[in-house]
Amino acid sequence: MGPIIGMSPDKKAETPGKQEERVGLRGVSGGPGTLPEAEYGAASPLATSLDRGSGGSEDEELTNLNWLHENLLQNFTLGGAQPSASPLFDIEGDPGGPLNASLSSSSQRDSLKSKPPLSFSLLIYMAIEQSPSKSLPVKDIYGWILQHFPYFSSAPTGWKNSVRHNLSLNKCFRKVERSLGKVNGKGSLWCVDPEYRPNLIQALKKQHLPAAHAFCTPPASPPRASSPPRHLFLQGCSLQESDIDAATAMMLLNSAPGHHHANPCDPDSPLDLSRPDSVLVSSDPKQDHNYSSMALQRCSSRSSSSSLSSLDEGGPSPGHTRSRTRPRRAGSEGFHSDEDSDLGDDRARPQPSQHRSSPLSSSVKRPVGKRARREVTAKPELDEELKEAAGSLLHLAGIRTSMELNKHSAKSKKLNRK
DNA sequence: TAACGCCTAAACAACT
DNA sequence: TAGTTGTTTAGGCGTT
Structure with a gap:
């Protein structure tokens, strides 16, 4: 499982040094999006013993662990409403969380520069799930990803294409008609x-x-x-x-x-x-x-x-x-x-693109x-x-x-x- | 080696 | 007109 890894920033050389400026997740400015502040601004209740006791020999692993720790757990916490209320967040007995100390480590800086080892599908899923309305426009999905994965802030814009590609192609995501979800603005809402x-x-x-x-x-x-x-x-x-x-x-x-x-x-x-x-x-x-x-x-x-x-x-x-x-x-x-x-064998055969590009296809199919x-x-x-x-x-x-x-x-x- | 999953790029149309 | 959004196609890479 490593297409993501295989396409690491190292390979693509897509990690400019300006990442260093926004090492801290909390340092990321509030993105566009409808996500509540609690999701972004929550203190770090998730500092683990590993964060504190990280040894140099485990730097390789810690990089990834910290990445997940910082990027996912601290934000993808049951909607991000009350992260510290969870036993999983309290058991460390460190409500404050040495986030700053953690972020000061070079491994974490590296982790934030690394491409998240999650597929775009999961990133999108997390973004949508974290939204209060369980639905987000593409732009807010961009924002969420940028917010939680600063890597993309400096990555080429191709990732946005990938996000849209996933939304369109991935059946896990559904497009909500604008009349239902969003009155103003461009595009539709996407939900899981x-x-x-x-x-x-x-x-x-x-x-x-x-x-x-x-x-x-x-x-x-x-x-x-x-x-x-x-x-x-x-x-x-x-x-x-x-x-x-x-x-x-x-x-x-x-x-x-x-x-x-x-x-x-x-x-x-x-x-x-x-x-x-x-x-x-x-x-x-x-x-x-x-x-x-x-x-x-x-x-x-x-x-x-x-x-x-x-x-x-x-x-x-x-x-x-x-x-x-x-x-x-x-x-x-x-x-x-x-x-x-449900559609029978029709889908088992290649279909002309006209079938899928129907204006109503996304909502009818x-x-x-x-x-x-x-x-x-x-x-x-x-x-x-x-x-x-x-x-x-x-x-x-x-x-x-x-x-x-x-x-x-x-x-x-x-x-x-x- | 083939199948599969995923990513990336690109093109295009529709829309704002 | 430019930018955004959504769809589709193509190809590459890594894993199984």
Whole structure:
């Protein structure tokens, strides 16, 4: 998994030195966008023990960890509303957070200059999810990315093209008609298709899980420089998969009816935490290294064998091999569902561009029926279940992480004695 | 080696 | 008219 890495700024030589001027994320001026100030200006409750105890030998890893730490966790925190309210943010017992100290390290400066090891799909997803309305115009997506990833501020404008390309091509994102979402301004609002949100979440998890494990268990061989950790390094090395699941649940909590803002795409269908398969968690280690749509399809297929999955209704269907038979160009990016299967084999064949470039194509090509089906899951009585489930996960994450921290600190003491 | 995922660039049309 | 937005195509690279 490293197309991003492969196209690192080093290769492209797209990292001018002016990045140094805006090392701190908080130093980035408020971007355009509708994001609340809390998302940008929140203090750093996330300083990890690693930030403080970073050794020079781990600089390579810390660069990436800090990158994720700084760029994602501090901002992608359950909507960014109250980051410090989460157990995951408090367990360090350092509410203030040595952000400045952290940012003073050269590794973090480097991390901010590095291209984020996340696909544009996930960047867009995070941007949209962090927006109060769960929808953003392209310009605000630009702004969010610029805000959180200063790398792009000095990168050639091609990345914007890539963003638009992703929005258009990636089925995870839906365009909201201007009449619904935005009266003024140019362009449409973009939101995350709730049907694909589990996929995106899964992808997000797949980004960080492998390395999280790798960090919990010291790697036998030094990590390759070309493949930095792609994970959300939550609270140092003490995270386990369940913790990250909890973190994901926290993230999802932001989408819960009682917590999330109106989603123009699907205001009534938050991710159903009461359904364990809503968040596709794979236990297959192989899938941890692949957040591709195929992996997700396999994953959903697997999970669907034991229970009814939301993706079973609207997502990839078992044995669906569309992406293999279809020219990869047609929607090769992003996460696929059986949306295409709804259309039959028509989509399995190359289609003239005229079909897709229809003025109404973007709004018509997405089946409406599935929306109605999904609404069934959005029962008001599920709200409490959602909250309880997420709360339990939060609690579990906090306790577990604290326990792990204690273990970790005890281990550190042992080492210090030696 | 092929398939796949992702990124990048480019072109074009539509819109503001 | 210029800039932005959205769509599409093509090609390259890395991973599996």
